[in-house]
Amino acid sequence: MGEFIQFTLNGLMAGAIYALIAVGIVSVFKATKVVNFAHGYIIMFGAYFYFTFSVIVPGAEWAPSWLQSWEPAWMVAMRADLPMFSPMGAVLDWLSNLPRILFGLAGAVICNALLGLAIERALMRPLIGQSTFAMIMITVGLISVLSGTKGLIWTADAEFVPHIAPNTPIRFTVFDTPVFLFGADLVNVAIALILFGAIVVMVRYTRGGVAIRATAEDQSTAYSMGISVPRVFSRAWVLAATTGAIAGAILATRNGVSPSLGLFGFSVLAIVLMGGLDSYVGVFIAALAVGFLEAMAQWQFGGEFAEVVPYIAVLIVILIRPHGLFGQKEVERI
Amino acid sequence: MITGNLKASYAADERVLDNGYKQGFVLAAAALCALMPFIANDYIILVASQMGIMLIAVVGVNVVIGYTGLLSLGHAAFMAIGAYSVPILHRAMAAAGLPDAIMPFIAIPGAIALSALVGIVVGLPSLRVKGLYLAVATLSANFIIIFLIELEALAPWTGGLVGLNTPDANLLGWELDTQREMFALIAALAFVTILAVQNLFRTRVGRAFIAIRERDYSAEILGISLLRYKLMSFAISAACCGLAGALFAYFYARILPEQFELALSLQLVAALIVGGMGRTMGPVFGVIIIVMVPEILKFTFGAIAGGAAEVAQLRAPIQEIIFGLLIIFFLLFEPMGINHLVDRGLRALNRWPFARG
Numbered sequence: 001m002g003e004f005i006q007f008t009l010n011g012l013m014a015g016a017i018y019a020l021i022a023v024g025i026v027s028v029f030k031a032t033k034v035v036n037f038a039h040g041y042i043i044m045f046g047a048y049f050y051f052t053f054s055v056i057v058p059g060a061e062w063a064p065s066w067l068q069s070w071e072p073a074w075m076v077a078m079r080a081d082l083p084m085f086s087p088m089g090a091v092l093d094w095l096s097n098l099p100r101i102l103f104g105l106a107g108a109v110i111c112n113a114l115l116g117l118a119i120e121r122a123l124m125r126p127l128i129g130q131s132t133f134a135m136i137m138i139t140v141g142l143i144s145v146l147s148g149t150k151g152l153i154w155t156a157d158a159e160f161v162p163h164i165a166p167n168t169p170i171r172f173t174v175f176d177t178p179v180f181l182f183g184a185d186l187v188n189v190a191i192a193l194i195l196f197g198a199i200v201v202m203v204r205y206t207r208g209g210v211a212i213r214a215t216a217e218d219q220s221t222a223y224s225m226g227i228s229v230p231r232v233f234s235r236a237w238v239l240a241a242t243t244g245a246i247a248g249a250i251l252a253t254r255n256g257v258s259p260s261l262g263l264f265g266f267s268v269l270a271i272v273l274m275g276g277l278d279s280y281v282g283v284f285i286a287a288l289a290v291g292f293l294e295a296m297a298q299w300q301f302g303g304e305f306a307e308v309v310p311y312i313a314v315l316i317v318i319l320i321r322p323h324g325l326f327g328q329k330e331v332e333r334i
Numbered sequence: 335m336i337t338g339n340l341k342a343s344y345a346a347d348e349r350v351l352d353n354g355y356k357q358g359f360v361l362a363a364a365a366l367c368a369l370m371p372f373i374a375n376d377y378i379i380l381v382a383s384q385m386g387i388m389l390i391a392v393v394g395v396n397v398v399i400g401y402t403g404l405l406s407l408g409h410a411a412f413m414a415i416g417a418y419s420v421p422i423l424h425r426a427m428a429a430a431g432l433p434d435a436i437m438p439f440i441a442i443p444g445a446i447a448l449s450a451l452v453g454i455v456v457g458l459p460s461l462r463v464k465g466l467y468l469a470v471a472t473l474s475a476n477f478i479i480i481f482l483i484e485l486e487a488l489a490p491w492t493g494g495l496v497g498l499n500t501p502d503a504n505l506l507g508w509e510l511d512t513q514r515e516m517f518a519l520i521a522a523l524a525f526v527t528i529l530a531v532q533n534l535f536r537t538r539v540g541r542a543f544i545a546i547r548e549r550d551y552s553a554e555i556l557g558i559s560l561l562r563y564k565l566m567s568f569a570i571s572a573a574c575c576g577l578a579g580a581l582f583a584y585f586y587a588r589i590l591p592e593q594f595e596l597a598l599s600l601q602l603v604a605a606l607i608v609g610g611m612g613r614t615m616g617p618v619f620g621v622i623i624i625v626m627v628p629e630i631l632k633f634t635f636g637a638i639a640g641g642a643a644e645v646a647q648l649r650a651p652i653q654e655i656i657f658g659l660l661i662i663f664f665l666l667f668e669p670m671g672i673n674h675l676v677d678r679g680l681r682a683l684n685r686w687p688f689a690r691g
Contacts, residue, residue: 123662123666127665132465133405134665136405136466137607140407140600140603141657141658141659141662142658143658144600144657145654145662146658148657151651152651152655266473266596269470270470273470304481307481311473311477312478314471315471315478318462318463318467318470318471319459322462322463322467332551
């Protein structure tokens with residue numbers, strides 16, 4: 001029972017991060033009707049940008065020393081009289097890393113936003129009104145371009161990156177069995193949930209969000225009602241790229257930085273289709289469900305089975321409900 | 335100068351090679367392939383064999399994407415099925431005591447049949463979904479099949495992560511143990527495949543595929559059974575990929591599961607887009623480009639760097655970028671591929687000097 005709770009919690013935490021990644025794909029689809037196969041590689045870029053700005057740049061010779069490790073006198077004094085492995089010690093470690101964490105996050109978000117803008121402007125805008133096939137295949141071509149560019153810029157892999165939050169282990173007992181969590185994971189989940197919620201609220205209630213929904217409904221009508229459709233497009237791409245940057249930073253702290261982060265995008269694509277391409281609620285439920293199922297597969301059968309869970313799940317769901325759990329059925333005219 | 339399509343008989347109208355350019359090109363290509371094993375050096379044979387294997391697979395992809403209009407991103411999985419069938423069937427036949435000399439005659443059709451069977455299973459979602467959903471469904475199928483091949487429990491048959499050693503083909507006592515001899519087989523089968531697929535589209539089945547591509551509901555109203563023809567399309571295209579996979583297994587000494595991952599599926603689709611979808615010659619042009627790009631890069635890098643390690647390691651990423659840019663460039667500027675460029679060139683040549691283009 002205790003193991004079950006432990007794996008359920010792990011799965012739900014992974015699911016929350018899936019949801020944060022999925023929100024990028026859904027937002028782009030809602031606004032532009034393009035399904036971004038390359039989203040995983042945009043996330044990978046986010047992770048590498050975070051790595052650059054939180055590890056490589058602070059480690060450079062010309063960087064100020066407080067960026068590498070910020071240690072004012074009071075912190076040194078406080079740390080001196082702490083016992084080993086105390087939660088306070090983890091918080092202090094995090095505090096001394098805080099400047100470079102913030103710098104890394106800011107750098108990742110800004111660089112990724114520029115990347116998203118560039119992709120939208122150069123590749124997506126010329127294709128407005130083209131067939132779905134062309135749009136999908138352009139993002140497939142983008143996969144190769146992004147993964148090759150990564151190979152040119154960053155040759156080092158799988159390095160340590162600082163956690164976003166203090167990584168204190170948290171222990172508690174449920175039904176007489178101990179459950180074990182990390183503080184950083186909880187904060188990651190909180191960030192993912194807050195961002196997800198904020199975007200849903202934004203799309204529902206703000207002017208920009210209404211513009212996105214109007215464009216999703218009918219592009220030419222939206223255009224004639226005074227909504228700048230190209231601006232909606234670029235806004236959606238920036239939104240996807242920035243959430244991707246934060247998701248990338250979180251994934252980097254969990255699994256290290258490596259090109260395999262790009263493959264993550266495909267499993268998230270499966271989750272998005274499972275939930276229904278244009279439904280935030282459906283995608284959220286699907287993300288948590290897949291996270292949970294992956295954890296169960298890992299518990300019962302071993303780690304390598306967890307990788308195929310999203311793909312098997314999406315095949316089953318698509319066969320039963322072709323438009324996903326909560327997706328809107330497309331009406332086709334002949 | 336051609337002033338019109340002046341055909342005097344139905345036989346002339348029904349010919350596959352209905353003008354001089356096509357006849358000239360096909361005869362020249364056939365002559366070149368026939369001469370190649372005798373005159374070409376080992377390197378050219380290697381590249382040409384790679385092209386032949388890719389070509390058979392891309393012709394298969396063309397059936398499903400180009401002619402039937404079903405977007406599939408999982409065709410590398412069918413190649414994997416074809417490739418893995420060969421050593422497994424060989425082992426089974428050796429256990430049954432069959433002589434080596436007839437094994438390929440059972441193993442190659444076996445590989446094709448198995449791939450076609452898996453193709454039908456993978457094609458099942460195409461009855462419910464299309465477009466993007468089908469792309470993701472086939473992509474998922476690719477991941478799942480590679481996962482099954484790598485699975486620890488099946489490792490006694492598939493070799494798991496480390497792959498399998500593959501046997502040499504032995505055609506009635508003629509052992510194809512050099513790449514030169516394999517090339518002869520690959521070239522012959524590539525010609526047969528292209529001819530078979532080209533002819534398929536002059537039959538009822540092929541026309542049904544094209545009707546489904548244009549509008550599936552309309553095709554259904556015309557009395558075309560979507561169930562039957564969509565699955566048939568998947569089966570035929572998977573069979574071609576299975577043949578390519580079987581030749582792949584005979585050609586190389588060892589096969590690894592990672593050779594058949596998503597990257598290969600994307601390469602097949604990239605070749606099709608670059609060459610031109612839904613045309614017989616599209617795969618030929620596309621495969622030439624896709625196989626030549628890495629080789630040209632290898633030469634350029636060899637000339638520039640001359641063996642410097644830090645420059646040489648830039649080659650793989652640059653090759654990836656060029657693949658991606660090729661897809662993007664052709665989709666944005668020439669969606670009908672090189673085939674269309676060639677068509678335009680030939681047309682201009684025909685009408686010169688009275689008109690251009």
